[in-house]
Amino acid sequence: MRKFLLEGLLRRPLTEAAPTDPEIAAMALATGQAARRRLGRSLSIRQLDAGSCNGCELEIHALSNPYYDLERFGLHFVASPRHADVLLVTGPVTKNMTEALQRTYAAMPNPKWVVAVGDCGRDGGCFAGSYAVEGGVSAVLPVDLVIPGCPPSPKALLTGLLSLLDAAEGKRA
Amino acid sequence: MDQIETPMPQTFRNQPAPCQTVSATEWELAAVEAARGRFELFSLWATEDAVHMALRQHVSGRMEMLSLPLTDGAFPSVAAQHPAAARLERSITDLFGHRAIGTPDARPWLDHGRWGIAAPLGAAAPGPDLAPYEFLPVEGESLNQVPVGPVHAGIIEPGHFRFTAQGETLVRLEARLGYTHKGVDALMRGASLARGAELAGRVSGDSSVAWAWAYAQAAEAALAVEVPARALYLRTIMAELERLANHIGDIGAVCNDGAFAMMLAQCSILREEVLRAAEVAFGHRFMRDRVVPGGVTHDLDSAGRAAIAALMAHLRIRFPALIELYDGTASILARTVTTGRLASEHARRFAAGGFVGRASGRDFDTRRDCPYAPYDELTFSVPTRDDGDVNARIWIRIREVEQSLALIEQCLARLPEGPIFAPCAPAGAPRAGLGLVESFRGDVLVWLALGADGRITRCHLRDPSWFHWPLLEAVIEGNIIADFPICNKSFNCSYSGPDL
Ligand code: SF4
Numbered sequence A: 001m002r003k004f005l006l007e008g009l010l011r012r013p014l015t016e017a018a019p020t021d022p023e024i025a026a027m028a029l030a031t032g033q034a035a036r037r038r039l040g041r042s043l044s045i046r047q048l049d050a051g052s053c054n055g056c057e058l059e060i061h062a063l064s065n066p067y068y069d070l071e072r073f074g075l076h077f078v079a080s081p082r083h084a085d086v087l088l089v090t091g092p093v094t095k096n097m098t099e100a101l102q103r104t105y106a107a108m109p110n111p112k113w114v115v116a117v118g119d120c121g122r123d124g125g126c127f128a129g130s131y132a133v134e135g136g137v138s139a140v141l142p143v144d145l146v147i148p149g150c151p152p153s154p155k156a157l158l159t160g161l162l163s164l165l166d167a168a169e170g171k172r173a
Numbered sequence B: 001m002d003q004i005e006t007p008m009p010q011t012f013r014n015q016p017a018p019c020q021t022v023s024a025t026e027w028e029l030a031a032v033e034a035a036r037g038r039f040e041l042f043s044l045w046a047t048e049d050a051v052h053m054a055l056r057q058h059v060s061g062r063m064e065m066l067s068l069p070l071t072d073g074a075f076p077s078v079a080a081q082h083p084a085a086a087r088l089e090r091s092i093t094d095l096f097g098h099r100a101i102g103t104p105d106a107r108p109w110l111d112h113g114r115w116g117i118a119a120p121l122g123a124a125a126p127g128p129d130l131a132p133y134e135f136l137p138v139e140g141e142s143l144n145q146v147p148v149g150p151v152h153a154g155i156i157e158p159g160h161f162r163f164t165a166q167g168e169t170l171v172r173l174e175a176r177l178g179y180t181h182k183g184v185d186a187l188m189r190g191a192s193l194a195r196g197a198e199l200a201g202r203v204s205g206d207s208s209v210a211w212a213w214a215y216a217q218a219a220e221a222a223l224a225v226e227v228p229a230r231a232l233y234l235r236t237i238m239a240e241l242e243r244l245a246n247h248i249g250d251i252g253a254v255c256n257d258g259a260f261a262m263m264l265a266q267c268s269i270l271r272e273e274v275l276r277a278a279e280v281a282f283g284h285r286f287m288r289d290r291v292v293p294g295g296v297t298h299d300l301d302s303a304g305r306a307a308i309a310a311l312m313a314h315l316r317i318r319f320p321a322l323i324e325l326y327d328g329t330a331s332i333l334a335r336t337v338t339t340g341r342l343a344s345e346h347a348r349r350f351a352a353g354g355f356v357g358r359a360s361g362r363d364f365d366t367r368r369d370c371p372y373a374p375y376d377e378l379t380f381s382v383p384t385r386d387d388g389d390v391n392a393r394i395w396i397r398i399r400e401v402e403q404s405l406a407l408i409e410q411c412l413a414r415l416p417e418g419p420i421f422a423p424c425a426p427a428g429a430p431r432a433g434l435g436l437v438e439s440f441r442g443d444v445l446v447w448l449a450l451g452a453d454g455r456i457t458r459c460h461l462r463d464p465s466w467f468h469w470p471l472l473e474a475v476i477e478g479n480i481i482a483d484f485p486i487c488n489k490s491f492n493c494s495y496s497g498p499d500l
Helices: A002-010 A021-026 A055-062 A098-107 A118-123 A154-172 B024-036 B083-096 B184-188 B193-200 B205-223 B229-257 B261-282 B302-327 B330-336 B344-349 B354-358 B390-414 B465-476 B481-491
Strands: A043-049 A075-077 A086-090 A113-117 A145-147 B039-047 B050-057 B063-069 B074-076 B099-101 B143-148 B160-166 B169-176 B431-439 B442-450 B456-462
Touching (some): A021 A154, A043 A055, A043 A098, A043 A154, A055 A118, A055 A154, A055 B205, A075 A154, A086 A098, A086 A118, A113 A118, A113 A154, A118 A145, A145 A154, B024 B039, B024 B050, B024 B063, B039 B442, B039 B456, B063 B431, B083 B465, B169 B465, B169 B481, B184 B193, B184 B456, B193 B442, B205 B431, B205 B442, B205 B456, B229 B261, B229 B431, B229 B481, B261 B302, B302 B390, B330 B390, B330 B481, B344 B465, B354 B390, B354 B442, B390 B481, B465 B481
Parallel strands (some): A086 A113
Antiparallel strands (some): B050 B063, B143 B160, B442 B456
8 A cells, every 4th residue: 555655645646637718618507697717616516316327427426536636626526415506417307216306406505506417417318208207407407507418528527517616606696 | 269168159149039939838937947047037028919038048058038928918927936037027017017927026116106107118008196115014123224215325326225224234125226217118119220229328328338239239130230350359349448447447436435445546547547548449438329230330540559558558557556455455355355245046046147146156258158259259267256245246357357458458469450330231021139248247138129121119128237136135134234335336236227
């Protein structure tokens, strides 16, 4: 173990540069709020799988690896919706998960934001039209931001969440 | 050829799926023999007017398919004889409305009473309100129940677990799944071959390549398509990269559930590097939509080849250091050794695929035992163990990582030149084919029926987790509640795959 710890001290960090401002600004917010950047803010995120194929979850997990290191931006995942500012929802929202999604949202304190992840979260993706899905998170909850992709890459997720950080500042001010 | 074994030639590999129509008595007999261990149940599914079983003969290794036409919308229950069939059978009733006569468990499985219709692939009539789900009764002194889910604390798929504990010790776990049911079977019906491939690649997000390959195999067998050799090698590289990413990521995640966060950090770096190489080589981190009936969509250029070769060299240095770290840290071994032991008897009865089965003595790997090209030309070994605990499942995955590295290196060295795709023309008559591929989790099975116009009439997709979930429930007994996460992660069952 010492070898790894020592190496951690000597080796350059793997963590990569943050997405640039234009990239962040390019993420269109559904709410249309003006982005106002102020560093040092933090957001607590509760992730919820509302019927995804698990592909989106894998890339959300990747945000915590040393290459992306989500926490350096003040973004972190929390276990309880009661501690969360943001509900990060994946999947085409299956009918079997609708109630769980609504109840999770209801448990969050105000103000709160909903981010729909993936093509499925956007509009049901390739599962749209099935008897078993609602088709997109916005069919069930008000959505503030959509991060499309199948699955969206960790970089796209990071960029989207940072754009939300700006907007969240606007909503609260 | 470096082939070590000569397994039973499988006729389903290169021709439309052979299928025997049987009588109700023969059907029941097959179920009894499956329970006795003469056959392994590989899957159980329905079409509009029949039920079907895929069985593998234990001794000869031959795959058999039996079909039983329904009588008055019913069939003799397989689960009544063989418990491994229970949830598959309950799903048949949920989706098609076919009744299983003599079933030991008539509760719905996928149908939570929320679709608005009942039997969506059958009568699809407006659904009646379902009574609240009844968990199995528990009796005994000072038992307490802990309900968990469908929403869990972490970033994980949804499902409900009902724990019954006596003090700290678990006496029963009952899972209730179906939350991510998306209705894939219904979406498949009437779909084009290409649309079917898109759906198959999204059955379980971590096994995109394996699912797409199994689906492609089924289509190619049904339509008797000869896939170019280069495409087969490229599929293998993709499938093994997928296995590497999942195995390495999960080894870290299991250790993290044993409070050894450093392994997670180190493994997540390697996993990320595998996905990045996949993106350079094949244009997508999960190589999604790259395997299609007839071949692959993406050729490997010199930059991609170099990226994979560099990744292999890198992993050969970094991965052994991580294994040393795992093996040399007593605090994590104290959590994994003897925890969550799966008896080999159970693994055999449920025909547990993948590392779950192989860590409990079930010496089966589709790549070797129901071989498909090009694995029959490649050299690899199939690691097995008998101890069946969390530690054993980790070690099987470690050994499989080493095999995957060797397989990818062989593929790069031998990669044939030539086309990567052969068109799949409709057969002009109804056809069916079977696909069976070893995903990182175990064997994924696809049975595909095509109409004369080449459109899908039925596609059955059986995830390995169908048989893993009930085993996880068995494994948990006698462990403490706090060890559930590490046991669970050591199985890493898919929710989306069996929920479909
Ligand atoms: S968007 Fe793609 S990766 Fe995400 S849940 Fe849907 S199918 Fe899976």
